[in-house]
Amino acid sequence: MAVSNLIIINAGNFGREVHVWARQAIQAGMPWRIKGFLDSRSAILDGFDYGTPILAAPEDYRPQADDVFLCAVGDPQGKRHYTTMLEARGAQFTSLIHPTALIGHAVRIGTGAIICPLTQLSCDIELGRHVMFGTLSSGAHDIRIGDYSQISGGCQINGHATLGEGVFLGASVTVLPKARVEDWSYAGAGSVILKRVKTRTKVFGNPAVQIGTVD
Structure with missing residues (x-):
């Protein structure tokens, strides 16, 4: 099975939780590798040990062929904003x-x-x-x-x-x-x-x- 590059939108509180659960899903057989986060706050992971980079702000990222996305934004209106924006660029979302x-x-x-x-x-x-x-x-x-x-x-x-x-x-x-x-x-x-x-x-x-x- 082909392995996709998983990108998590938001590296804040809920984003870190989703990162943990995604790793557990990978251990259970999901064909992902975690590529990184999208977040405009470049220092938000300072002091945390996740070993996963912030790739770019969501506004600046252009989806690549093997990317799949999860939106870890807790506010529904913010979630709609980011998912709609990235889907317009061709982003493929997955479910966790x-x-x-x-x-x-x-x-x-x-x-x-x-x-x-x-x-x-x-x-x-x-x-x-x-x-x-x-x-x-x-x-x-x-x-x-x-x-x-x-x-x-x-x-x-x-x-x-x-x-x-x-x-x-x-x-x-x-x-x-x-x-x-x-x-x-x-x-x-x-x-x-x-x-x-x-x-x-x-x-x-x-x-x-x-x-x-x-x-």
């Missing part, structure tokens, strides 16, 4: 499914997704492109999650719930069965979503109530 993730039957995972350690996805699930599903989070049957959404660690998304495009769930958010979280909305850590979060709404609490809007 950690070896410890439990993936059930008829789980459809879009290109560019990052499925973190100890995630559980049961059955008949659809995840869009560039979705991140965080460590120790679980997705029950028949959930739908739109492109660019970010599901932080410890979340529980229950059966038939729907998350739109660009949704951000903070750590340990619970989404109740059949609830709907609309596009580009934000739920703060620990929130419990009962029914509906409107487009570009920021919510927090148990039960989750609106505390602002998302620009």
